Amino acid sequence: MTNPVPPTQRTPDNEPAAAVRTAIAPDQDGPEQPPSLGKLFLANLWAANSATVTVLALVLSMLIGAVLIVLSSPDVLATFSYFTSRPGDALSASWEVISDAYLNLFRGAIFDGEAFAAWQAGEGSWQRVLAPISETLTYSTPLVFTGLSVALAFRGGLFNIGAQGQAIIGVICAALAGFLLPLPPVLHVVVAVLAGALGGALWGFIPGILKARAGAHEVINTIMLNYVATYFLAWIILQNGVKSPDRADAISKPVDASAQLPRLFGDDLRVHFGIIVAVLATAAVAWLLERSTLGFEMRAVGANPSAARTAGISVGKTYVLLMVVAGALAGLGGTNMVLGSTASALTPLVIAQIGFNGILVALLGRVKPWGVLAAALLFGALTAGGNRMQSYTGISLELVSVLQALIVIFIAAPALVKALFGLRAARAGRAQTKLAKGW
Amino acid sequence: MPGVEELPSSDLTAPLQEVALKLELRGITKRFGALVANDQINLTVEPGEIHALVGENGAGKSTLMNVLYGLYQPDEGEILVDDKPVHFTSPSDAIAAGIGMVHQHFMLVPVFTVAENVMLGAERTRGGIAGILDRRRARREVAEVSERYNLPVDPDAVIEDLPVGIQQRVEIVKALTRDVDLLILDEPTAVLTPQETEELLAVMRGLKESGKSIVFITHKLGEVKAIADRITVIRRGKTVGTADPATSREELATLMVGRSVKLTVEKGPATPREPVLQIEGLVVDDDRRVRAVDGIDLTVRAGEVLGIAGVQGNGQTELIKAIMGLQPVLAGSISVAGERIDGWSTKKVLGAGVGYVPEDRSADGVVKEFSVAENLILDLYDRPPFASGPALNRDAIAGSAKERVEQFDIRTSSPGAAVGTLSGGNQQKVIVAREMSRPLKVFIAAQPTRGVDVGSIEFIHSRIIHERDVGTAVLVVSSELDEVVGLADRIAVMYRGRIIAIVDPDTPRDQLGLLMAGIVPDEIAARGDRGAYAGTAASDANEDKS
Numbered sequence: 001m002t003n004p005v006p007p008t009q010r011t012p013d014n015e016p017a018a019a020v021r022t023a024i025a026p027d028q029d030g031p032e033q034p035p036s037l038g039k040l041f042l043a044n045l046w047a048a049n050s051a052t053v054t055v056l057a058l059v060l061s062m063l064i065g066a067v068l069i070v071l072s073s074p075d076v077l078a079t080f081s082y083f084t085s086r087p088g089d090a091l092s093a094s095w096e097v098i099s100d101a102y103l104n105l106f107r108g109a110i111f112d113g114e115a116f117a118a119w120q121a122g123e124g125s126w127q128r129v130l131a132p133i134s135e136t137l138t139y140s141t142p143l144v145f146t147g148l149s150v151a152l153a154f155r156g157g158l159f160n161i162g163a164q165g166q167a168i169i170g171v172i173c174a175a176l177a178g179f180l181l182p183l184p185p186v187l188h189v190v191v192a193v194l195a196g197a198l199g200g201a202l203w204g205f206i207p208g209i210l211k212a213r214a215g216a217h218e219v220i221n222t223i224m225l226n227y228v229a230t231y232f233l234a235w236i237i238l239q240n241g242v243k244s245p246d247r248a249d250a251i252s253k254p255v256d257a258s259a260q261l262p263r264l265f266g267d268d269l270r271v272h273f274g275i276i277v278a279v280l281a282t283a284a285v286a287w288l289l290e291r292s293t294l295g296f297e298m299r300a301v302g303a304n305p306s307a308a309r310t311a312g313i314s315v316g317k318t319y320v321l322l323m324v325v326a327g328a329l330a331g332l333g334g335t336n337m338v339l340g341s342t343a344s345a346l347t348p349l350v351i352a353q354i355g356f357n358g359i360l361v362a363l364l365g366r367v368k369p370w371g372v373l374a375a376a377l378l379f380g381a382l383t384a385g386g387n388r389m390q391s392y393t394g395i396s397l398e399l400v401s402v403l404q405a406l407i408v409i410f411i412a413a414p415a416l417v418k419a420l421f422g423l424r425a426a427r428a429g430r431a432q433t434k435l436a437k438g439w
Numbered sequence: 440m441p442g443v444e445e446l447p448s449s450d451l452t453a454p455l456q457e458v459a460l461k462l463e464l465r466g467i468t469k470r471f472g473a474l475v476a477n478d479q480i481n482l483t484v485e486p487g488e489i490h491a492l493v494g495e496n497g498a499g500k501s502t503l504m505n506v507l508y509g510l511y512q513p514d515e516g517e518i519l520v521d522d523k524p525v526h527f528t529s530p531s532d533a534i535a536a537g538i539g540m541v542h543q544h545f546m547l548v549p550v551f552t553v554a555e556n557v558m559l560g561a562e563r564t565r566g567g568i569a570g571i572l573d574r575r576r577a578r579r580e581v582a583e584v585s586e587r588y589n590l591p592v593d594p595d596a597v598i599e600d601l602p603v604g605i606q607q608r609v610e611i612v613k614a615l616t617r618d619v620d621l622l623i624l625d626e627p628t629a630v631l632t633p634q635e636t637e638e639l640l641a642v643m644r645g646l647k648e649s650g651k652s653i654v655f656i657t658h659k660l661g662e663v664k665a666i667a668d669r670i671t672v673i674r675r676g677k678t679v680g681t682a683d684p685a686t687s688r689e690e691l692a693t694l695m696v697g698r699s700v701k702l703t704v705e706k707g708p709a710t711p712r713e714p715v716l717q718i719e720g721l722v723v724d725d726d727r728r729v730r731a732v733d734g735i736d737l738t739v740r741a742g743e744v745l746g747i748a749g750v751q752g753n754g755q756t757e758l759i760k761a762i763m764g765l766q767p768v769l770a771g772s773i774s775v776a777g778e779r780i781d782g783w784s785t786k787k788v789l790g791a792g793v794g795y796v797p798e799d800r801s802a803d804g805v806v807k808e809f810s811v812a813e814n815l816i817l818d819l820y821d822r823p824p825f826a827s828g829p830a831l832n833r834d835a836i837a838g839s840a841k842e843r844v845e846q847f848d849i850r851t852s853s854p855g856a857a858v859g860t861l862s863g864g865n866q867q868k869v870i871v872a873r874e875m876s877r878p879l880k881v882f883i884a885a886q887p888t889r890g891v892d893v894g895s896i897e898f899i900h901s902r903i904i905h906e907r908d909v910g911t912a913v914l915v916v917s918s919e920l921d922e923v924v925g926l927a928d929r930i931a932v933m934y935r936g937r938i939i940a941i942v943d944p945d946t947p948r949d950q951l952g953l954l955m956a957g958i959v960p961d962e963i964a965a966r967g968d969r970g971a972y973a974g975t976a977a978s979d980a981n982e983d984k985s
Contacts, residue, residue, distance in 0.1 A: 292829050293829060296820045297820075299809070300817065303807070304802075304805075307804060309785065310804070311785075312784070312785040314786070
C-alpha cells in the first residue's frame with residue numbers, strides 16, 4: 001500500500017512562502033518587485049507558520065481565554081444566576097470584564113492610548129508611551145535565546161529539553177562573574193555575559209558528548225541535568241561569599257553595576273542591551289544554519305544522520321557542537337535574567353520558566369531563527385500585557401500562561417484549527433502536524 | 440467421529456482442473472490529485488493464463504493492482520470477473536471473488552509459524568464461545584495445499600528462520616488456502632536468487648496447469664519471456680501495447696521506456712593497469728557483531744571493473760562499508776594506491792579519491808529534505824569552491840548544480856527542488872553525479888541501479904564504464920546478476936563472507952548461480968582460481984587476454 005505522491009508536491013518550505021505572497025499581495029504596487037527588507041522580514045515571520053493557522057490559533061485561544069475570564073470572576077458569574085430573566089445583565093457584564101482584560105493586555109504589551117494622550121497634552125513623559133513596548137522586549141529577550149537554543153538543536157536532530165538547566169548554569173556563572181570579579185565597567189559586562197554563555201555551553205556539552213560517545217538519549221539526560229542545575233542553584237545561593245549577608249532569605253549578592261547590561265533608553269525604561277544581542281544571535285543562528293559549512297553539517301545530520309555519516313560528516317562531533325552552541329544560547333538567555341533589568345541577584349526562581357517556554361517558542365516559530373524571534377516577541381508581549389491585566393483588572397497572570405499554552409496547542413494541531421474553522425486541511429498543515437509529532 | 444476428520448468447507452477435494460477465472464479491467468482510471476496514475480487501462484486475463492504486466496517504476500503497475508485488489512477505488516472504469524461487473528471496496532472482497540495477491544514486501548509475521556501466518560486474518564476457532572484457535576486444522580490446510588500444488592513447506596517452521604524464497608512460497612500458500620483462482624504476484628523475483636527464481640517459475644507453471652490464472656508484475660524482461668503467455672506493457676499510466684513472449688527484449692524495453700534502449704552494457708575491452716585497491720585478509724563484523732567478512736583478499740586494478748556477485752547478506756555490504764571507513768576493520772588491510780586506508784575516517788577515505796554510491800539510496804545516499812544542489816555537495820561542502828572559510832559559497836553551489844544537472848541528465852523541476860520529490864532513478868543520478876565530480880582513484884558502486892528505471896540504468900552504466908575507461912579502479916556490487924555480468928571485467932562471487940571464486944563474466948549463468956548459492960561447480964574448482972590468491976591470478980589472466 002504505497003502512498004501516492006502527487007506530482008504537484010512542493011517542498012514544505014514553499015508552501016508558507018506561497019501563503020505569504022497572497023497575504024502581502026495587496027500591498028504590492030508593481031508586479032514583480034524585489035522584496036524590501038521589511039517584506040523579507042514579514043515573509044520570514046509568516047513563513048514561520050502558515051499565517052492563517054497562527055492567526056486562527058490566536059483567535060481561538062483568546063476565545064477560550066474569554067470563557068476562563070468569565071468563569072474566574074464571581075461578580076460576572078453571579079449575573080448568570082438570573083440569566084433567564086435578565087440576560088442583558090450577564091452579557092454586558094461578561095463583555096465588560098472580557099474587553100477590559102484584553103484591552104489592558106494590549107495596553108500593557110503594545111500601546112497605551114491614555115499615556116499617549118497624556119504625553120500629547122504635555123502631562124506625561126514619552127517614556128510612559130514606550131513603556132509597554134519596552135516591557136514586551138524585556139520579557140522577550142531571554143525567550144529569544146532559549147527558543148533559538150531549542151530550535152537549533154532540533155534542526156540538528158536533537159531534542160534539547162535542557163534549555164532550562166543550561167540557562168540556570170548560565171545565570172549562575174554570569175552572576176558569579178558579576179559580583180565576584182572586580183573588573184572595569186565595559187570589560188566586566190562582557191566577561192559576565194561570556195561566563196554565562198560558557199556555563200550554558202558546558203551544560204549542553206554533557207548530554208552532547210554522552211550522546212556522541214555512548215548513544216545516551218539527549219532527552220533523558222537533558223531532563224535529568226535540569227534537576228541537577230535547579231538544585232545546584234538552590235545550593236550555591238546559600239554558600240558563603242555568594243549569599244547576600246544582608247538578607248535572611250535565599251538570595252545572592254547583587255551583581256555589580258559594572259556588570260549590568262546597559263539600558264537602552266535611560267533608567268525609566270527597562271529594555272536593555274540584551275534585546276540587541278538577541279537580534280544579533282538570531283541573525284547569527286540564521287547564518288550558521290543556512291550559510292555556513294557547519295550549519296550544513298548540522299542540517300544534514302538532523303535530516304538524515306546515516307547519509308551524513310556516509311558523506312563523511314562526523315555525526316558525533318556534530319551532536320557535541322550542536323549541544324554546545326545550543327547550551328551557550330540558553331546560557332545567554334539565563335544571563336539576561338540577572339544582568340538585565342528583571343533581577344540583579346540569584347534566587348531559586350531567578351530564571352522562571354524561560355527554558356521550558358523556549359521549547360514552546362521554538363515550536364511556535366517552527367524552529368526557524370526569525371520565526372523564533374517573532375514567537376518570542378509574542379510571548380513577551382503576552383507576559384508584559386498580563387502584568388498590567390493583573391494589576392488593573394485583578395485577573396490572574398496565570399491566564400497568560402494558559403493562553404500561551406493554548407496557542408501552542410492549536411499551532412501544534414493545525415488540523416484541529418482548520419476543522420474548527422471549516423478550512424480544507426492543506427498540505428502545510430500536515431507538514432506542521434509532522435513537525436509537532438517530532439516532539 | 441474418531442479418526443474421521445471433517446474436511447474444510449473450502450473445496451479442496453475438487454478435481455485438479457478447476458474452472459478458472461476470467462478477469463477483465465475496462466477503462467480503469469485512477470487519479471491522485473493532478474497525477475493520473477492509471478489512464479483508461481484495459482487488461483484481460485484469460486482463464487489459466489500467465490499474464491505479465493511490465494513497465495518502468497512509477498508506470499502505474501502497482502496502482503492498477505491495488506485497484507484490482509480493492510485497496511484503491513478506481514475513478515472510472517469497471518472490473519469484470521467472469522464477465523460480471525464487480526465492485527471491490529477491500530481486499531476481502533477481492534479474495535471472496537477469487538483474487539489473491541502476493542506483495543513484493545511480504546506480509547508475514549516473522550515470529551509466527553507458517554501455519555499461524557496462513558490462518559492469520561481467517562482464523563478458525565473451536566470450542567464455541569471460548570474461541571480456541573484451531574491450529575491443527577490450519578496445519579492440515581497448509582499441508583494439503585502444499586501437497587496439492589507441489590509447494591513444499593513445513594507448517595511448523597517459524598517464518599524468520601526460512602529463506603526468502605520459502606517465505607514467498609508461504610505467501611503463495613496463504614493465498615491458495617483462501618481458494619483464489621487468480622493470483623497477483625507483485626515483483627516476486629526481486630528478492631530471489633537465480634535458483635529460487637527458477638523454482639518460482641516452476642511453481643507458476645504448476646499453478647497454471649492446475650487452472651489458476653496469474654498476473655505477474657515485473658520489470659525483468661528475461662523472466663517475462665520465459666514464462667508469460669501474454670504481456671501487457673504500461674507506460675506512464677497507459678496501456679501501450681500487448682505483446683506475446685516471442686517479442687524481443689529490445690522491443691519490450693522500447694515499449695516500456697518509449698524510446699529505444701540498449702539493454703546490454705556497451706563497452707570495449709578493459710585495459711587493466713596497476714593495482715589500486717588492495718584488500719588483504721579483511722575481517723569485518725556486522726552491526727550485530729556477527730562475522731560478516733571472513734578473510735577476504737581482493738585486488739582491483741586501474742581501468743577495470745571488478746563485479747561482486749552474490750545473494751544479498753553474504754557480507755558485500757560490510758565489505759564496502761569497511762573500505763569506506765563506516766564499519767571497523769577487525770583484521771587485515773585495505774590500501775588505495777599503495778597507501779593504507781583502513782582505520783581512516785570516511786571523510787579521509789573520500790578525500791583520498793574514493794567515490795562511493797551506497798546501496799541504500801534513501802537511507803545513506805541522499806538527504807531527501809535537502810535540495811538537489813545541496814545533495815550534489817553532500818560530501819564536498821567543505822572544500823573550495825563550495826566553501827570559503829566557514830561559509831558556504833552559494834553561487835558556486837548553484838552554478839555547479841546547474842552544470843551537473845545538465846551533464847548527468849537529472850530530471851528535476853529545478854536544482855532547488857527537494858531530492859525527495861525526484862524519481863528513484865534521478866535520485867541515483869544525483870548520487871552518481873556527486874561522486875563522479877571529483878578526481879577518483881577508486882569508484883565503488885553498491886546496487887547502482889536498484890529501483891532505477893530502464894532509461895536511467897543505461898545512463899548510469901555508461902557513466903560507470905566511462906569511469907573505468909579513464910583509468911579508475913571500479914568495484915561494483917550488485918545482487919542483479921545481469922548487471923554484474925554486463926559491467927564487470929572480472930566477477931568475484933561472495934558467499935558467507937568469503938570470495939569463493941573469481942571468474943570471467945562469460946562464465947555460464949547456471950555456474951554463477953550455483954556459486955552464488957555457495958556451490959563451486961567442478962569446472963571452476965578444477966581451474967583452481969578460487970580462494971585467497973584468486974584475485975591476482977584472474978587479473979593476470981585478464982591482462983593476457985586483452
